[in-house]
Amino acid sequence: MSEAFEFGGRLPAAFMNPGTSSFSEFLGQVAPDLLPGGRELPQGTGTHLTPDATTIVALTFPGGVVLAGDRRATSGNVIANRDMDKLFRTDEFSAVAIAGAAGIGIELAKLFQVELEHYEKMEGRSLSLEGKANKLATMIRGNLPMALQGFVVVPLLVGYDVAREAGRIFSYDPVGGRYEEHRYHSVGSGSVYAKGSLKKLYSEDFGQQDAVFAAIQSLYDAADDDSATGGPDVHRKIYPLVDVITDEGHKRLPADEVERLATQVVEGRAQRPDGPTAPLH
């Protein structure tokens, strides 16, 4: 903990200056050591230091957006964690999910969450969804030195755009490039399989329930072919996590509802291991 923060009764002057509405900028002034990018990097690689987190899917439906993630974290060929939570509610109308270096990703998501909330409290209004997406891009750019050493973090941002009254999805590359995705997207090591699955399942007129179901199907497909993605674990009762954002705000789907849908998917696969098929014509 930095000196500036463990003040004995008196706060440093920076706390009282009108200055910035950005939390990370402010933290850089008073306690730079708490920032993800505020450390000096040693030589060498250390990618074995943090486990990797894997498949995340997102899809929009009329009136909102669904974000879902598997629960597995791996370190090489070892399963490091079976019930990880890779989805972060960042404010009322947005959420991020992380793929890549788990330790760095979680830190980044936490900072982004405080950043949005801090801005909202300081300014008395929220950032636009576009503004949130750009802010996240800047923060990922700040992680570039770490990315070059192997600690790559690729988040997926989803949100309900209050102005457009629609769900939107933003993806990123390791250097902070920001890309808006339409309809559906997936990141992480199992993403190619999940995306292939969504490509066949997706429909423009999905209701929320269908969208969630498609997300779970696609995660199953990702887990089926990617060893670093965890499938529904019916014995331990570990199922994917699903967040839904609509005009009513962010909601994490209750565990029993996801369990019901995931069980349905698993049972369906017992009959037809490759899952639902798309019509040929």
Added chain:
Amino acid sequence: MPFYVSPEQSMKDKADYARKGIARGRSAVVLQYDGGILFVADNMSRTLHKISELYDRIAFAAVGRYNEFENLRLMGVRFADVRGYAYDRSDVNGRQLANTYAQVLGSVFSESNKPAEVEIVVAEVGDDADGDQIYRITFDGSVVDERGFLAMGGSADRVSSALKERFDKDASLSTALISAMHALKHENGEQRELEASSLEVAVLERDREHRKFRRIQGDRLTRLINEGHAAQDADQGAASGSDAPGEGDAS
């Protein structure tokens, strides 16, 4: 060349100055209701707030000089966010914030020529009514742990005694709001009607998820006021009806 002024005199002058400054503004009240803590301020502005969120379950209300309490508000938000980020969200509490404000206001009062002309409240909603904390911090840095309700700014004494008559910590939100409005009407002895457009209203809602702070404005505020008036009228009807013989004891 400075003249000699005794410390007593200088403190007294500063206190008088601050009190006068605060009394010029309109009042704000903070009170418990059955679902949390209600904040009501007599404030014409829609965008310059006297009531704000500090953290998940903590809110801030202030009266006095806008630029001074706005600076204090920003400080509180920064303090809370840095702490919550460095440790955990549950490690931010109202008492720390109240103490920090007391330190800042106390040193401004004793060290600078002009004291801060503000009075602030830091309130934290707990898991139940007993866990609620309401701290009043005055311009000289003294902190008081208040129970139930308080009024500050303007003619706080009059507003406070009017509020005392009607305060009930188990009242519904609409009833509590009507009590608060009734109290604020006693500002400066004038009897004026308060309207939704001249009120700033917010709550810390105990049962709300994640962040408990919520502003109540527009249609929702108007609806709540009407609801409160209706309940009050019904109550008065029942009260006059209870004089009738045979009522009251229905065993």
